[in-house]
Amino acid sequence: MGSxxxxxxxxxxxxxxxxxxxxxxINNGEFVVFVGPSGCGKSTLLRLIAGLEDVSGGHIMIDxxxxxxxxxxxxxxxxxFQSYALYPxxxxxxNIAFPLKxxxxxxxxxxxxxxxxxxxxxxxxxxxxxxxxLSGGQRQRVAIGRAIVREPSAFLxxxxxxxxxxxxxGTMRLEISDLHHQLKTxxxxxxxxxxxxxxxxxxxxxxxxxxxxxxxxxxxxxKTPRNLFVAGFIGSPKMNFLEGEYAKSKGAKTAGVxxxxxxxxxxxxxxxxxxxxxxxxxxxxxxxxxxxGIGPITARAGGEFGxxxxxxxxxxxxxxxxxxFDDKGLAIKA
Amino acid sequence: xxxxxxTGARIGWTIAAWVVALLIFFPILYALITSFKTEQExxxxxxxxxxxxxxxxITVEEQRDYFxxxxxxxxxxxxxxxxxxxxxxxxxxxxxxxxTKRTKDILMWMLSxxxxxxxxxxxPIFIIFRxxxxxxxxxxxxxxLMLINxxxxxxxxxxxxxxxxxxxxxxxxxxxxxxxxxxxxxxxxMGVPGIASTLLLNVILxxxxxxxxxxxxxxxxxxxxxxxxxxxxPQGLFWAKxxxxxxxxxxPILILGWFSQKQLVRGLTFGAVK
Ligand SMILES: Nc1ncnc2c1ncn2[C@@H]1O[C@H](COP(=O)(O)OP(=O)(O)OP(=O)(O)O)[C@@H](O)[C@H]1O
Ligand SMILES: [Mg+2]
Numbered sequence: 001m002g003s004x005x006x007x008x009x010x011x012x013x014x015x016x017x018x019x020x021x022x023x024x025x026i027n028n029g030e031f032v033v034f035v036g037p038s039g040c041g042k043s044t045l046l047r048l049i050a051g052l053e054d055v056s057g058g059h060i061m062i063d064x065x066x067x068x069x070x071x072x073x074x075x076x077x078x079x080x081f082q083s084y085a086l087y088p089x090x091x092x093x094x095n096i097a098f099p100l101k102x103x104x105x106x107x108x109x110x111x112x113x114x115x116x117x118x119x120x121x122x123x124x125x126x127x128x129x130x131x132x133x134l135s136g137g138q139r140q141r142v143a144i145g146r147a148i149v150r151e152p153s154a155f156l157x158x159x160x161x162x163x164x165x166x167x168x169x170g171t172m173r174l175e176i177s178d179l180h181h182q183l184k185t186x187x188x189x190x191x192x193x194x195x196x197x198x199x200x201x202x203x204x205x206x207x208x209x210x211x212x213x214x215x216x217x218x219x220x221x222x223k224t225p226r227n228l229f230v231a232g233f234i235g236s237p238k239m240n241f242l243e244g245e246y247a248k249s250k251g252a253k254t255a256g257v258x259x260x261x262x263x264x265x266x267x268x269x270x271x272x273x274x275x276x277x278x279x280x281x282x283x284x285x286x287x288x289x290x291x292x293g294i295g296p297i298t299a300r301a302g303g304e305f306g307x308x309x310x311x312x313x314x315x316x317x318x319x320x321x322x323x324x325f326d327d328k329g330l331a332i333k334a
Numbered sequence: 335x336x337x338x339x340x341t342g343a344r345i346g347w348t349i350a351a352w353v354v355a356l357l358i359f360f361p362i363l364y365a366l367i368t369s370f371k372t373e374q375e376x377x378x379x380x381x382x383x384x385x386x387x388x389x390x391x392i393t394v395e396e397q398r399d400y401f402x403x404x405x406x407x408x409x410x411x412x413x414x415x416x417x418x419x420x421x422x423x424x425x426x427x428x429x430x431x432x433x434t435k436r437t438k439d440i441l442m443w444m445l446s447x448x449x450x451x452x453x454x455x456x457x458p459i460f461i462i463f464r465x466x467x468x469x470x471x472x473x474x475x476x477x478x479l480m481l482i483n484x485x486x487x488x489x490x491x492x493x494x495x496x497x498x499x500x501x502x503x504x505x506x507x508x509x510x511x512x513x514x515x516x517x518x519x520x521x522x523x524m525g526v527p528g529i530a531s532t533l534l535l536n537v538i539l540x541x542x543x544x545x546x547x548x549x550x551x552x553x554x555x556x557x558x559x560x561x562x563x564x565x566x567x568p569q570g571l572f573w574a575k576x577x578x579x580x581x582x583x584x585x586p587i588l589i590l591g592w593f594s595q596k597q598l599v600r601g602l603t604f605g606a607v608k
Contacts, residue, residue: 050508052504052507052508071507072504072507072508073507073508073509073510073511077508078508079504079505079508081501081504081505082501083499083501085499085501085502085504085505086502086505087502087505087506087519087520087524088502088524089523089524098506098509098511098519099508099509099510102509102510102511102515103510146505146509150509150510
């Protein structure tokens with residue numbers, strides 16, 4: 001079991017109020033991702049849940065039990081740190097076995113569990129090595145191994161993939177998702193990479209300056225962002241925000257159009273613009289344009305779109321996918 | 335860091351390094367050479383070629399007892415180091431892992447006591463020692479040496495402990511380690527190299543300490559520093575014998591240093607070089 005509830009949780013460091021007040025419900029078995037810009041309090045929130053920081057106010061409950069004042073080990077959670085935080089003087093085997101040894105499990109059982117974890121994570125051949133003799137991806141797997149042997153009620157990950165290269169990040173993303181399907185244990189995952197957030201999460205929590213901006217499934221956040229911040233943060237490339245005449249004509253202070261919701265043509269369209277940068281990725285083409293009477297716009301075409309710097313291109317936004325925001329930055333319901 | 339170095343530059347640097355090393359080592363080398371000269375040769379002027387006599391060593395051995403000051407040196411340096419460690423470990427620990435606003439100030443204040451000239455407190459210390467009956471006792475001197483080197487030991491241990499990443503300790507806490515298990519399984523093994531080089535350095539510092547050991551002892555507790563000093567006084571100056579006595583006094587620590595140099599270098603450059 002691993003349901004986690006935050007009630008009115010706040011945190012101040014000295015004078016700085018890093019988290020004003022947060023309420024959050026995490027259901028058993030969910031994969032929850034915290035996203036937000038750097039310094040918004042993601043790690044702090046995770047550490048509060050882990051018990052590595054004391055809350056300044058509010059309550060944390062795990063499976064209905066108030067653990068606000070419980071020590072980290074008593075909460076039954078396992079954490080994977082960004083720096084991996086492996087014990088450098090112990091072999092991989094001893095690293096993975098450490099939490100079991102602390103729990104005074106008998107040796108035969110420890111050996112079995114470490115063996116199982118190593119098999120799941122492809123670490124069997126490396127059990128006798130020290131962390132210093134492993135690659136980044138292998139270290140990451142050891143850190144995960146050390147977390148799974150404990151059979152925690154929830155896993156906490158703090159940007160576990162940010163030290164890996166892009167290719168390895170892609171593989172490890174799949175491995176962690178796969179692990180979640182196998183174990184069906186609650187996972188809380190902190191990242192500022194929105195691709196990780198979109199692909200892995202059951203539920204995304206968007207944080208900004210210690211406040212929750214919106215909670216929802218990846219597609220909910222993509223389709224119905226509650227405000228400008230979420231609209232700009234979720235989706236890549238970023239949503240285009242248009243003000244002035246066009247927005248006014250749609251009855252909004254700001255109109256939001258995602259790059260993928262703009263039709264491109266070389267012959268005709270609602271707007272005309274000049275290409276400033278063209279990014280040809282093969283599968284997609286991203287065009288950065290200077291649109292007459294509107295300003296800079298980013299548009300995406302599926303497949304190859306043959307346009308380059310200086311070319312004239314016509315654009316037509318898909319009105320049915322338009323996002324409208326009022327002067328407070330909140331979304332206007334259709 | 336891989337950097338291209340031309341052969342010429344490499345040779346240049348090697349020569350420069352040797353010159354500096356020889357300059358630093360020269361006084362010791364010259365003492366060693368002089369100890370194999372006759373007294374006439376020793377005062378005759380600069381010369382690097384001794385006649386190779388062992389006479390000085392024999393005379394020193396006959397005139398004075400080497401064993402007692404040697405044992406005193408061992409007891410004082412090892413004893414004061416162990417004492418210092420007992421006091422400094424918890425202190426450095428607390429400062430590294432539970433720092434407060436004043437931790438830095440306390441460290442600076444401790445270190446600043448090392449900047450004060452020892453003579454300034456000679457009289458009060460002497461009187462305290464006399465009144466407590468600690469003059470010329472091993473216990474008194476062990477405590478004295480411990481106090482003298484304590485700031486350095488605390489400072490070094492603090493620096494080592496600071497190098498241990500906090501996340502590793504947090505990981506141990508998440509893994510269910512209590513404070514003692516955290517110390518035994520994580521901190522101690524990671525701290526041992528640092529503690530070892532601190533120990534070594536302190537033994538060397540204590541072994542070579544000459545001011546207090548000479549001021550506060552006469553015979554019973556006198557270590558090798560006092561043994562050397564005794565050769566420069568009553569019967570006039572005997573350079574060759576003085577050199578022989580010095581060589582005998584520094585030989586043990588030199589050998590210790592030689593065999594532990596890897597540990598020492600690692601210790602002294604810890605943090606600066608990763
Ligand atoms: N121990 C601390 N003392 C004082 N301020 C802190 C402390 N830890 C974090 N903060 C502050 O709290 C804020 C949130 O930090 P946090 O590490 O939670 O951000 P984050 O969202 O994880 O950012 P990043 O994506 O860069 O990791 C930051 O402004 C940071 O400076
Ligand atoms: Mg962070």
